Amino acid sequence: MKKLVFVISFAAIISASIFVSQSCKKYNSNPPVAVHDLTFKLPGLEYKHNTYYSIEDNAGHIDFVFNKEIDVNSVAGNITFSDMSGVLNDSIFIEVAGQKMYVRFDSDFHLNSGWRYLLKISQGFKSTQDDDFPKDTIIEFRTKSKHLSDLILEGKTTSQRKLIACISDLHMGQQKAIDSGYCWFSDNKVAMEQFLDMIIEKPLFKELVIMGDLFDEWIIPYSISPFDSAYGVTNTREYFESIANAEDNTLIIDKLKTIALNPDILLAYIPGNHDMQLTEEIFTSIIPGSQ
Numbered sequence: 038m039k040k041l042v043f044v045i046s047f048a049a050i051i052s053a054s055i056f057v058s059q060s061c062k063k064y065n066s067n068p069p070v071a072v073h074d075l076t077f078k079l080p081g082l083e084y085k086h087n088t089y090y091s092i093e094d095n096a097g098h099i100d101f102v103f104n105k106e107i108d109v110n111s112v113a114g115n116i117t118f119s120d121m122s123g124v125l126n127d128s129i130f131i132e133v134a135g136q137k138m139y140v141r142f143d144s145d146f147h148l149n150s151g152w153r154y155l156l157k158i159s160q161g162f163k164s165t166q167d168d169d170f171p172k173d174t175i176i177e178f179r180t181k182s183k184h185l186s187d188l189i190l191e192g193k194t195t196s197q198r199k200l201i202a203c204i205s206d207l208h209m210g211q212q213k214a215i216d217s218g219y220c221w222f223s224d225n226k227v228a229m230e231q232f233l234d235m236i237i238e239k240p241l242f243k244e245l246v247i248m249g250d251l252f253d254e255w256i257i258p259y260s261i262s263p264f265d266s267a268y269g270v271t272n273t274r275e276y277f278e279s280i281a282n283a284e285d286n287t288l289i290i291d292k293l294k295t296i297a298l299n300p301d302i303l304l305a306y307i308p309g310n311h312d313m314q315l316t317e318e319i320f321t322s323i324i325p326g327s328q
């Protein structure tokens with residue numbers, strides 16, 4: 038009986054050993070798991086708001102430093118440089134030296150100021166040890182916008198309109214608000230007139246966008262009614278028309294009309310919260326030609 042138990046136990050041990058051996062053999066026959074631990078740095082470039090790298094518009098190249106030596110043969114077809122107009126790969130050439138990669142711009146290519154560029158590194162891009170990124174990696178670059186005075190100086194050498202001017206929050210009030218001293222719009226009146234003159238006179242601007250609150254229907258003391266027949270205001274339309282006709286505002290409204298009627302300049306308006314009752318129909322009746 039003891040011999041039988043021993044034989045059965047020995048057979049069970051042998052079977053288990055064979056099973057474990059076969060299991061290990063089967064597991065070890067699988068290809069090694071890929072390690073996606075390729076990383077990079079961009080020396081000299083500041084990473085802002087966890088979103089993009091800031092780059093000067095006169096930069097001639099973008100330099101990468103990776104944590105592993107790069108496989109030169111994996112670069113072609115796996116780097117894409119683009120902007121809103123499309124792929125710009127014809128304007129760049131790439132050099133690789135060990136752990137460094139240089140994305141160089143052609144001599145006749147220049148980054149635009151105030152512009153957004155994207156560089157995509159596809160998964161086919163690898164190190165010499167087959168390390169890669171866990172997925173296609175898109176890196177965003179942005180150039181700084183130039184000061185308006187610099188753009189105006191540049192505009193003296195070209196007749197192309199390519200600038201978009203944006204203004205907001207003038208908070209112009211009706212004559213009653215001006216007379217009673219609760220209108221916000223006063224000190225910057227002359228500056229705004231000069232700014233609009235520049236848009237009219239300089240052939241640089243293709244668009245003027247007013248981003249809300251050109252008129253103000255909120256800043257009214259508790260004890261004062263916004264509608265007042267003494268000022269010819271009995272409804273919402275008349276309220277906004279009274280703002281446009283107020284002494285401090287007429288010159289600005291006239292200049293906005295001039296801009297809106299210029300076929301080379303688009304004047305667009307986005308309603309704000311202080312003039313939320315201003316409809317498109319009322320606005321275009323005050324400033325014809327606007328959108």
